[in-house]
Amino acid sequence: MATPARTPAAAGNILEVRNLTKRFAGLVAVNDVTFDLRRGEILGLIGPNGAGKTTLVGMINGTIEPTSGDIVFDGHSVLGVPAYRRAHMGIGRTFQVMKPFPGLTVLENAAVGARFGAAGGIKDMRRAQDRARECLEFVGLGRRIDQRADALGGPDRKRLELAKALSMKPTLLLLDEVMAGLNHVEIEEVIEDIRKVRDQGISILVIEHVMKAITSLSDRVFVLHHGEKILEGPTEEVLRDPRVVEAYLGKKRTKS
Secondary structure, three states, X not given: OOOOOOOOOOOXXXXXXXEEEEEEOOEEEEEEEEEEEEOOOEEEEEOOOOOOHHHHXXXXXXXXXXXXXXXXXXXXXXXXXXXXXXXXXXXXXXXXXXXXXXXXXXXXXXXXXHHOOHHHOOOOXXXXXXXXXXXXXXXXXXXXXXXXXXXXXXXXXXXXXXXXXXXXXOOEEEEEOOOOOOOHHHHHHHHHXXXXXXXXXXXXXXXXXXXXXXXXXXXXXXXXXOOEEEEEEEHHHHHHOHHHHHHOHHHOHHHO
8 A cells, every 4th residue: 555745634633532421231431531633643542451442442433322422523423423424434443352254355354344434435346355455465464365364363363454444444543452462573563554554644543552552653642541531641751650550551561
């Protein structure tokens, strides 16, 4: 996939989350969370397991309905807008639990993203597959396009998740632990891929436990703990904060 020259980010926010809350029966998974994601920015989201990170992403892309609050994407509230329409609007995501379409090839899996992505997707299958090939080459799966997707190992399934999301031509990309299970070399490769994605003008919210990725990629970071935002700010400043060290980093230093 060609990488155009970096241009200054457009003014304003592509995403505004306001007082977002999600309750599951008696459990408050996300509680009154507010944050902005600027155009052309990589925003890191960290927190211990069970902090509500994936639930928050699910509410943004429409797979989970919030209990209260608002989500404004590109100037428009998307409350009540189903996930497939949010994909048409330009919101793409990867999933922490990888579930490729069984029985389909790697190319066919990625082409699904192209068929159902931004602006209603690419209707012509040949054009959709051309887009999918570009994205698979970009993530390093170009030689495996004819292999069954459910035969891929864990690291390559992660790459396929990213390729499917990129095939949708998103303007906002939500990445949920795309580096989990990768070795150091593979992590470096994915970090470089994500930088190239941002350089194409795509704004990114990235959930990661791999601190090297967070420190290398994030312009800013915010931290969830027990479903609440405890801190937000410049990456190095946030990661040095005693509250963050106590709640999270002290348990994760082996991941850095």
